[in-house]
Structure formats: structure tokens, C-alpha cells
Amino acid sequence: xxxxxxxxxxxxxxxxxxxxxxxxxxxxxLIARPALDLEWKHQPSHFWLVLGVAAVSLAxxxxxxxxxxxxxxxxxxxxxxAFGASAGFLGLHALATPGILLPGSNVGxxxxxxxxxxxxxxxxxxxxxxxxxxxxxxxxxxxGALRIGLIVVLVAWGAASLLxxxxxMASMEPLExxxxxxxxxxxxxLLYAYAAWHFLRLFARRGRPLLLAFVVAFxxxxxxxxxxxxxxxxxxSWWEWHVLMAIAVAAVAIAARTEYRREGSLTAxxxxxxxxxxxxxxxxxxxxxxxxxxSARAGTGSTAGVLERLRVDGASAEELALLExxxxxxxxxxxxxxxxxxxxxxxxxxxxxxxxxxxxxxVTVLFADLxxxxxxxxxxxxxxxxxxxxxxxxxxxPVITAEGGxxxxxxxDGLLVLFNALGDQPDHPNRAVRAAIGMRYAVDHLxxxxxxxxxxxxxxxxxxPAFVGSIGAAGRRSFSAIGDTTNLGARLQxxxxxxxxxxxxATWMRLGEAVPGEPLAPLRVKGKREMVRxxxxxxx
Numbered sequence: 436x437x438x439x440x441x442x443x444x445x446x447x448x449x450x451x452x453x454x455x456x457x458x459x460x461x462x463x464x465l466i467a468r469p470a471l472d473l474e475w476k477h478q479p480s481h482f483w484l485v486l487g488v489a490a491v492s493l494a495x496x497x498x499x500x501x502x503x504x505x506x507x508x509x510x511x512x513x514x515x516x517a518f519g520a521s522a523g524f525l526g527l528h529a530l531a532t533p534g535i536l537l538p539g540s541n542v543g544x545x546x547x548x549x550x551x552x553x554x555x556x557x558x559x560x561x562x563x564x565x566x567x568x569x570x571x572x573x574x575x576x577x578x579g580a581l582r583i584g585l586i587v588v589l590v591a592w593g594a595a596s597l598l599x600x601x602x603x604m605a606s607m608e609p610l611e612x613x614x615x616x617x618x619x620x621x622x623x624x625l626l627y628a629y630a631a632w633h634f635l636r637l638f639a640r641r642g643r644p645l646l647l648a649f650v651v652a653f654x655x656x657x658x659x660x661x662x663x664x665x666x667x668x669x670x671x672s673w674w675e676w677h678v679l680m681a682i683a684v685a686a687v688a689i690a691a692r693t694e695y696r697r698e699g700s701l702t703a704x705x706x707x708x709x710x711x712x713x714x715x716x717x718x719x720x721x722x723x724x725x726x727x728x729x730s731a732r733a734g735t736g737s738t739a740g741v742l743e744r745l746r747v748d749g750a751s752a753e754e755l756a757l758l759e760x761x762x763x764x765x766x767x768x769x770x771x772x773x774x775x776x777x778x779x780x781x782x783x784x785x786x787x788x789x790x791x792x793x794x795x796x797x798v799t800v801l802f803a804d805l806x807x808x809x810x811x812x813x814x815x816x817x818x819x820x821x822x823x824x825x826x827x828x829x830x831x832x833p834v835i836t837a838e839g840g841x842x843x844x845x846x847x848d849g850l851l852v853l854f855n856a857l858g859d860q861p862d863h864p865n866r867a868v869r870a871a872i873g874m875r876y877a878v879d880h881l882x883x884x885x886x887x888x889x890x891x892x893x894x895x896x897x898x899x900p901a902f903v904g905s906i907g908a909a910g911r912r913s914f915s916a917i918g919d920t921t922n923l924g925a926r927l928q929x930x931x932x933x934x935x936x937x938x939x940x941a942t943w944m945r946l947g948e949a950v951p952g953e954p955l956a957p958l959r960v961k962g963k964r965e966m967v968r969x970x971x972x973x974x975x
Contacts, residue, residue: 455654458679462662465672476669481677482532485548488681489525491688492518498691502705503578508713509571511705512578513562516585517555521684523589524551527596543596546616549663550592552656552680553619554585556626559653563633566710620664627657643707648690655683700753721758728762738762798856798916799867799898799942800924801840803831803874804849805890806933823889824848830881831892834873838866843915848890853916856903864938864945867896868972871936872950879934895928897921897939926960927969936972943970 465472496518503511524547530536531544566574574581594600631653638646662676695704702717709717724745731738742755805811805827812820828845835842839860840852852870855863871894882889899920906915915921923939931937943952951973957966 455651455658458655458658458675459661462658462665462672462675465670465675466665472667472670472672474667474670475674478532478534482529482535484677484681485525485529485532488677488684489522489529491684492525493522495684495687495691496522498701499705499708500582502702505702506709506713506717507575508709509566509574510562510708510710510713512574512581513558514708516581517558517562519582519585520551520555520558521680523585524548524554524592525680527551527589527593542599543592547592547596548680549616549619549623549660552660552663553623553626554588556623556630556656556660559630559656560626563630571710571712617664620660623660624657627653627660631657637707641707643694645687645690645694645705645707648686649708651686652683655679655686659683699757702754703757724758725761725765728758729765732762732766794904795900795902795918796855797863797899798901798903798920799854799863799896800901800916800921801852801854801867801871802849802895802924802928803852803871803892804894804928806893807888807890808848811888811890826881827878827890830877831874834877835870838870838873840866840870841914844913851915851921853903856914856916864896864898864942865949867898867942868936868938868946868950871896872972875934875936891934893928893931893933894936895924895926895931895938896936896942897924897927898941898945899923899939922962923960923967926958926962926967930955930958930969931971937969938972940968940970 496515499511499518500515502508503515527544527547528551531547537544561574564570631650634646634649634653638650656679659676659679662672662679666672666676691704694707695701698704698706706714706717724741727741727744728738731741738759742759745755745758811823815823824847827848828850832842835852838854839858840854841856843851843853852867854860854867854870860866871892875892875894878889878892882891897920899918901916901918901920903916904914906913906917927937927939937955938946938952946952952970953973955969955971958969960967
């Protein structure tokens, strides 16, 4: 989904790409003009700079690893290994600072940074590969072994460096510009460039700030590898690749913090990096979790129990809080919308809401209208008219709901009620008649409490086949029963006098002797060639 922040992030991309060219321009200037490549040998600054970058990289490794394990995402597993490799070898490089922890320079520790960056570039490039299916499963299955292997390599490298184990550690010149370092730097440049290009394409699709930070970081690390191969110890060109590393790690850390503050969850903060399959799985998981919480709030379970189950599933405290807030918002929205929906429709299968979704079935329709309402409206202020309508519907709606009727619509002083439209109501004609009689009694009782004449219902009821479902347009639809049965029901209502209930032949035949009535003279109904038989109900 495109958001304002996403749009602004994409708009800033050209400026970021322009800034990424500047370090290379600076390096070219220092190489072309050696006199400008000044020497500055300050061991404490080197030690704390490298150690600080290592600490931030280690923190990112731990955070991405936690998110990867919670959501089982192969890409984040490899990203966490890239940060871990950088952090470990940077820590070793910090030890190489003469006069801080060790009395002199150490070959293994000196070249630890380019070696670590080269190893990290392998993991970074691997994270950019298509990791759906078997590849992703392979990375997840061997994630623990890869972590242990990385730790073993770090420990072995440190031990070999301290002990000066031949032939490499004992014989190599302590210069980052050695042939092996140059070869590693070339491989790292290519791998980081590949990772940056892939994450740039991913950023173009998703637009998340963290993805742009990874593009910048990988590009800067590629440039730092170039600088490693061409720099001179303790000169400005040498300090440049240290600063580029620091900026690369800082860019990711700042973007991750920004995403965390916006999303409120660790796993959501790294959402932009997830594989598409992981995002789909997360969407399903969050949707199911939210549905469970909403159901619990509706009274069908315990919210505490649902939250505990989600916590056991691996949800963080931030995610639980976010889900709980979302369920509260859903509950508020439901409270606002539900009064506008018939209760059976609000609780039924969402497929019913699809345009054209429905079926043909036998229903009973009830049309009710207030006789004399137009005259009443002419002689009373609008506020009194509204008060009367609200009082009438307050009295009538509970009667309809008690019989399982669905109020298809209110239309001023009239309404249409459907029976057997959803679910199974074999006695739907009887339900409609009981509702009609109850509505008539409720309004009669209301009229007795008023000091002036009150409009009464005249009601028409008909039974027969109709198409029941959603009709309308994409932006506006309603649930209704369409067909001749509904049309005839409306005509029967027009034939009823004030306080009367008129039913069609199909309804009358289903009532039996429970409700007395009298036949009306055959009715001439608009749209019908044949006369229509109907009955006027007399009492309950």
C-alpha cells in the first residue's frame, strides 16, 4: 500500500544515489593528488570508532535474527549473519589498534575488517537471491549451523592471529593492500553491488525506508572495499573506509529505529525485508489473530486466553499490544456500523455481501406502512415527526427481531421485512403473521399513551419464491429479495386499510386455522392479468 512516507522516500532516491557518488570522487581526488592524502595517526579514535561500529552491527545482527526466528524468514536469517560477520571481525580489527589492548600491530587483526566485510558480502548477496521454496527452507534448516560456524571461524581467526600460526599469520605483511586482501575486496565489491541492486528493485516495489537504507549501506560497503584496496595506512584514504562502514551501519540502524517507532513491533519493523511468502503468511497470521480477538470481545471466548496463545506462538509484547488496540478499534467500528445492518446479515457469511451472491428460495415478505402519516407530517414540526417515527420503530423492531425477520430497509414511515431469507425457517409465514400482529399491537399500545391521533400500520404479507442476495453497485448495495413475490406483497399492503393485515393466498394456505380471517373480493393488481385472492386477518 502506498503511503505519504513511502512516496516521499521514493522521491528522495535520486538524492541518495547522488550522495553515494561523492565518496568515490573523494577517493579519486586523494589518489590523484597524494599530497592531499594526509596522515593522521590517532589510535584511540580508531579503536572507539571501529568498536562502536562493531557494537551497532552486533545489535542489528541480534535484532534481525530475532525477527527471522519469530517469522521463519530466510532472507532475514542471512542478513543477520551478514551483520554478525561484520560485527565479529570489526571487533577483532579494533584489537589491532597499537597501544590500546595490544602492545603492537597484529597481522590477523589488521586484515580482519576486509576479511569480515568479504564474508558479510557473501551473506548479503545470498539474501538477495530468490529464496522461495527449497532455497529458503535450506537456509532456515541450517541457520543454527551457520551461526555456530561463524562463531567458530571468529574464534579460530582470533586465536591464529594471537598465536601467529603459520603460514599466513606469521608471514603476511601487515598491510591491507596485500594481494589476498585485494582479491577479497574485488569479490566483496561485486557481491555488495549485486545485493544493492536487488534491494533497490525491492525498494521500487515496496517503498519502505529500511529497504532504501540497505541499498545505501550495501553501496557504501562496496565503496569501502574499493577504498580498502587503494588506501594507505593511517592516511585520509584509510580513514575514509572506516567512516563509510560507520555510515553504512548507522543508516540501517536509524531506518530500523524509525520503522520500529512507526510500526510499534520488532517483526513489523523489518517487514519490508521479508520474503513475499513470509508476508503472505504474516498477513494470514495477523488476520486470524485479529479475528480471534474480535470473537473473544464479542463474548465467544477469553481475550486473555487468546493473547496468551499468541504469546506462545512467538508474538512480541509490541505485537500483542498492537493487535489488542486493533481489536478495540474493530469493536468500536462494529458498534457504529452494526445498528445499520440487520442482525442476521451482520452475523452471516461475508460471501452474502458479494454482488450477485445469493440464491432463489421461498420467502415470506412483510410490507408495513403508517396510514395517515403524510397528513400527520403536514400538521407537525419535523422534530415531532422524527420523534414519532423513532417511537414507532422502537416499539416495532424488537417484535420483528424476536420472530427472526430481516429488516431489508426503512423508507420513511414504511419498511420491508424478509423471513426465511437466511438460515432455515420452515414456519416463515407464521413468523411473519405473528410479527405483523405484534407490530400492530405495539403501535396500538403506543397510540393509547398519546393525547392525539397516531398513524397506524397497514400491512401486506406474501409468500413465494424470490432471489435473495446482494444487489446494487460496488460502492453501494443492499440485501434484498427480488421477484414477483415481493412485488405482490407491496400491492397487498396497498390494499390494506389502517390497522389491517392483508395476506396473499400462498401465505393463507400455510397458516391453517391458527389465525382467523376473512376473504377479500378478488383484487385487480397492477402488473397482474389475473385477479388476486387475498385475506384480511381478524385477530391473533
